[in-house]
Amino acid sequence: MNVHLDPFDRDFESIEAIADTISQILQCPVTIEDSNHRLLAYSTHAPDTDPVRIATIIGRRVPEHVISMLWREGIIQHIMDSQVPVLIEPIDSIGLNRRIAVAIRHHHDILGYIWVMDEYKGIDEQGLDDLNKASHAARSKLLQVQTQRRRREEQSFEFFWGMLTGSMDSEHRIVDRAHQLGITLPKSYRVMIIEFETLLNEKLYEQVLYTILTAQRHRKVLHVRQEQRLLVLIDATDDDIDGHIAGWMLLMERMQQRFGVKPVHLASGLSYSVYIDVVKSYQEAITVMNIKKHLPEETKHLHRYEELGWYRFLPAMIQERRARPMQHSSLSKLKAYDKEHQSGLVSTLSLFLQADCNVKRAAEMLHIHSNTLMYRLRRITDIGGVDLNDMEQKISLYLELKMDQWQS
Amino acid sequence: MNVHLDPFDRDFESIEAIADTISQILQCPVTIEDSNHRLLAYSTHAPDTDPVRIATIIGRRVPEHVISMLWREGIIQHIMDSQVPVLIEPIDSIGLNRRIAVAIRHHHDILGYIWVMDEYKGIDEQGLDDLNKASHAARSKLLQVQTQRRRREEQSFEFFWGMLTGSMDSEHRIVDRAHQLGITLPKSYRVMIIEFETLLNEKLYEQVLYTILTAQRHRKVLHVRQEQRLLVLIDATDDDIDGHIAGWMLLMERMQQRFGVKPVHLASGLSYSVYIDVVKSYQEAITVMNIKKHLPEETKHLHRYEELGWYRFLPAMIQERRARPMQHSSLSKLKAYDKEHQSGLVSTLSLFLQADCNVKRAAEMLHIHSNTLMYRLRRITDIGGVDLNDMEQKISLYLELKMDQWQS
DNA sequence: ATCCGCCTTGTGAAATTACACAAAGCGGAT
DNA sequence: ATCCGCTTTGTGTAATTTCACAAGGCGGAT
Structure with a gap:
């Protein structure tokens, strides 16, 4: 034989x-x-x-x-x-x-x-x-299978993109089209943006998708590639607040381990259940991403629009500030003093506010004696004419400082 | 004889x-x-x-x-x-x-x-x-004199209105026209809005003008009447911060004493020295007025745009909030609790924040024992899931509360 | 009536914070 | 060199704040 x-x-x-x-x-x-x-x-x-x-x-x-x-x-x-x-x-x-x-x-x-x-x-x-x-x-x-899959993917890209941009503007049409394409839309969803350090080239894209698709939770996900980003429609039906994003974080971790690629940022919009609201959720995700990029440190642990807190107003505020530039009188005094004396009153103030005006905590964070901080605060009130027992003033300062940080 | x-x-x-x-x-x-x-x-x-x-x-x-x-x-x-x-x-x-x-x-x-x-x-x-x-x-x-004055006033109204609306958009033209009308423009100016309770009818208008014009400081002022408002171009050359507006407040007081009319609000924009910026100063004055009307209590002692502090961002924030309505999760929990139990956690929180998170001060303002306040704050953190040692959260709450107040 | 949860007030101890003052380093001006 | 203003750190005390706990009022449910 x-x-x-x-x-x-x-x-x-x-x-x-x-x-x-x-x-x-x-x-x-x-x-x-x-x-x-x-x-x-x-x-x-x-x-x-x-x-x-x-x-x-x-x-x-x-x-x-x-x-x-x-x-x-x-x-x-x-x-x-x-x-x-x-x-x-x-x-x-x-x-x-x-x-x-x-x-x-x-x-x-x-x-x-x-x-x-x-x-x-x-x-x-x-x-x-x-x-x-x-x-x-x-x-x-398998090539046949792949070709077929690719074609279906193309169609689903187009479909999802249409939802994201709002060109699919009738609920009815969306549902019909999804049915046509054999896509099961989740009852409640969010749009999530996954942003990578580099362009999502073919190889990277395959790896990313491999990681996502082999994970149990996400058998099929509507997604679309966009330069450095992957836009994903995630299921928000059982939105157990932390669990969900944590799951994605884990995936990202795995991506890192297997392929050495790690997304830089995750950002998701609000959850909706009407599909024409995909546009909204997407816009919100973009806002989150935008804010995370400008203030990475303070938004490190935020990923969802509803977690933004007051930060969601920052872009509007920045716009207002640009339209009507005006120096905060106390802050400009402090900045001038800092410049002349190479001191760090502004940064001290910023950290102090961040630390909830808790002298002890702030002093520890700055690695200085709390009396030193007290002294600096006294200087701040003297030079800047600030009353640190006034919430209004503190908020004004805090917001201005954040906006400065945004724009730097 | x-x-x-x-x-x-x-x-x-x-x-x-x-x-x-x-x-x-x-x-x-x-x-x-x-x-x-x-x-x-x-x-x-x-x-x-x-x-x-x-x-x-x-x-x-x-x-x-x-x-x-x-x-x-x-x-x-x-x-x-x-x-x-x-x-x-x-x-x-x-x-x-x-x-x-x-x-x-x-x-x-x-x-x-x-x-x-x-x-x-x-x-x-x-x-x-x-x-x-x-x-x-x-x-x-005198009738001749008056007629002449009226004609000149008409012209000055038109001139000032042109500046306010920005239809006089060249510095050169403005200066020329002022010269033509025999109007001396101040080197540095602000636009101020004086708003009255009622429509400025002929009689009221005369009385107001009488009060202003007989005051030493303001021999001639560019002004224009507008429903309940009088728009005035005030001299900001010697802008000694308090003194100036205080002078106007005094005038208003006098108006009250003599004629029983008192303006409800005074609001002024920033000071500029280029005359095409009248539009800006006017817009700012409008903003101030707008904010004062929505939050009269907190802006009682504010009159000038530069004194607004963070409030100047409020309209933009409100707009953002309206565009993307979203409940603050902690606040809505607290509101729900308040509604069900007829308690006042939200108002307590609001006042507490206003009082710079000073328990003693806030308790006094509320006429309650400070331990009562402590108890309520504990309830607030429990029910609302708020961490009152976190500046971010406090600011989010504070801003949301102010916006609620604005819209109520 | 009685229970129970919620709220308010009071008390006192423990912890924290504010503040005054002293000592000393440092850099620029005279 | 010397002075002076600015800054940092340390010390100790007084004031304030926080916290646990007790006691009692109030209103709704059983």
């Missing part, structure tokens, strides 16, 4: 057929996934499989914690890099038995993966060779 | 001629003033006069303190009301000798006054009769 006819040198009518063929030859259960670990096909032949395979088939995707583990163990990277099938040792803790995996590639792109459960037998050289051939055979099928 | 030919039954070539005629007949010094106590004519004949008359002639108007005194003594009112000449007893404290005064009227309008110094002689019936006749004779002359 040295003359081995290549069983994969033919046209397959479907991906399932490929899976079944592999399964028959190797006498093992087989699953084929796309690049995002979504189930494309699985062999029906074998009776007993491990829990991971069952979960994958039931959920139509590899469970998130499995992917996490595979990444952590460096297995996914290995499969992605290797030109030949990779043997994977069982990981009992997650119910993963021994298996062999091979990537399906097209040039340098990963189109998907073939997994072979190899619990008992062990596969010989010939088997591995067959698996490689199967991988090649799967390529053209 | 029973047959007395009326010496005033002829045409006089000027007001001076009338003054001289009276002076000749009565053998006393005579001055004729317009309705605003501005000198129109004086007899040259008599050698010695009292200090008031000298000051009047030198200053071309009756000194302010004299007018004040005459009002206080009820003398001006008396002259205005009386159909016959009024004898005025000397007032040594201001150097006013004995004199006789008669109003020059046209229907019910006062056009001016004739003053006769009557130090030594005492004037008989015949003299008084002559004085009455002189008053009639002066009328036509």
